[in-house]
Amino acid sequence: MERLKTKDDESQIFKTGDFSIELNCQANNEYTKVSYPLKYGVFSRLETQDYIFEFNLNHEIRHAKSKKKNWIHPSEWLKRTMGNDWVYYSSGGYSGVYEALGEYYLPNLMYQTNSLLGGKPFNEKAIDEIVKNWHQMICQLPETHMPDRFSRWIDAIQQQTPEGLQKKAQQLFDISGSRVTVMPPDARHVDYNIIPLTISDGCLYKCRFCKIKNKKKFAVRSKQDIDTQIKQLRQLYDKDLINFNALFLGEHDALNSPCDLILKTAQDAYDAFEFQTSVMKKNYLFMFGSVDSFLNADQAFFETLNCLPFQTFINIGLESYDQSTLDILGKPITSEKVGLAFQKIQLINNTAANIEISCNFVMDETLPKSHYTALMSLVRESVNRTKPKGSVYLSPLTFGRPSRQVLYDFYKLKSMSRFPTFLYLIQRL
Ligand code: SF4
Structure with missing residues (x-):
């Protein structure tokens, strides 16, 4: 298996009026406990007028959030795990998250667990919409001419369907x-x-x-x-x-x-x-x-x-x-x-x-x-x-x-x- 060479790999950006793509974003390289959202490692990002989607190096969705007004909080986001669960990371609204968990963000899970904190974010329309329709959303990008590298990437992320994941x-x-x-x-x-x-x-x-x-x-x-x-x-x-x-x-x-x-x-x-x-x-x-x-x-x-x-x-x-x-x-x-x-x-x-x-x-x-x-x-x-x-x-x-x-x-x-x-x-x- 070939390793990705990241050091010399400049991140690459493509923008239209409707969406933008950033390939190989290099985020934080060390897990850190901070009270604002931090991204880790190398990933690629698709940003539309309403949503931000992030994909791992196998083109599989790993994070998503909405930019719409009905999103609970701008610094909160959804993460998809390797087990294909969606987890909603919440911050504000639940006082004492750091004291209780040692982390600034509270993972809200889709299944029953022993959590004492948090609400029911998966009942929120904005969250439910992404969980159910993210793939449709990324398949409905307006037709645009773009350099090969970016159109190949779009094809690749579209091929990673919810069923495939x-x-x-x-x-x-x-x-x-x-x-x-x-x-x-x-x-x-x-x-x-x-x-x-x-x-x-x-x-x-x-x-x-x-x-x-x-x-x-x-x-x-x-x-x-x-x-x-x-x-x-x-x-x-x-x-x-x-x-x-x-x-x-x-x-x-x-x-x-x-x-x-x-x-x-x-x-x-x-x-x-x-x-x-x-x-x-x-x-x-x-x-x-x-x-x-x-x-x-x-x-x-x-x-x-x-x-x-x-x-x-x-x-x-x-x-x-x-x-x-x-x-x-x-x-x-x-x-x-x-x-x-x-x-x-x-x-x-x-x-x-x-x-x-x-x-x-x-x-x-x-x-x-x-x-x-x-x-x-x-x-x-x-x-x-x-x-x-x-x-x-x-x-x-x-x-x-x-x-x-x-x-x-x-x-x-x-x-x-x-x-x-x-x-x-x-x-x-
Ligand atoms: S708590 Fe007891 S039953 Fe549960 S995994 Fe640990 S040893 Fe096994």
Whole structure:
């Protein structure tokens, strides 16, 4: 596969009275947290009198917004994910987005999740119009004579139909055998632009409360299977691979895979996806771990991981430090082990500069008071000063029913926590 040479590739602009095209726009090359919309990587843009559409290097739509008066806010936009979902990024109107999520923009999803913030933007006419008709809109451009390069590009974006994009999303799911039903919360650092590579299936506990688990017994993939996935992912991401710098090792407990398999896969993927020449600065590695896989992973593993060319984020589901709550949740681990895992998390976070271990706890109105008392003993009383690293994510248990009380409880917990504390918004790829 040939890599796109972007350095010497000047962006090219074509304009008529009705629309304009800008090819190979080079946007920000580093993920940054700012309160205004930033675009990343290399992409091409079509702007009409009413709309702005952006396309990746495979000519697939990736962002869209309307310039009409009925668009909710000029700095908000729609993003299409690799799984072919539309996500609406909202800013104003919902106070406290940054405090709650650690990001300035709130992803509003088309499917039910555990979000406590946001409204129902997909019920808005202006948004619905784009989601349903974007392809028609780009196929109805007025006839204009334009240089070859631009007319070829227009042809190419028109060929990427909604049906074709849905098929491509299915191809992505087929590579590993299933869709990524939940991304780690830390993937927010790269706006969820991850390449998913499955090294093991299933999880250890099959907790009763969990809505994202599957029936698969935990099993490690063979090296050959992983190599095939890497090859197919390279083909699927194709020319747009250059815009990616983040790898997600799935599935729900990749950390329970043999250490050498994790390390070798991360390095192999880094090489195969040519992350060293990504237009995006830095490289990121994300995975989930469980209390047991994390406690079993030895010091030598973390030392080697720390030396890989990644900033690594491992998210551990602790859920509760209170035994009665763990029992209610049907999570077959002891609070004692949760405490030990929390201690070990601090050790790794204090010593490994390129690794951040984050953890999740659940939240719900129905949980006993002892859950919150125990949580405070970890996130407040176990340390005597504020920690810059080691995010604690609080995950509302209920889907599709935002609760003011739970949001209020979250802000209260956050104000008392000595760790960076955020809501975990469950999103699929
Ligand atoms: S919370 Fe984690 S370990 Fe428990 S069932 Fe869900 S995915 Fe599996």
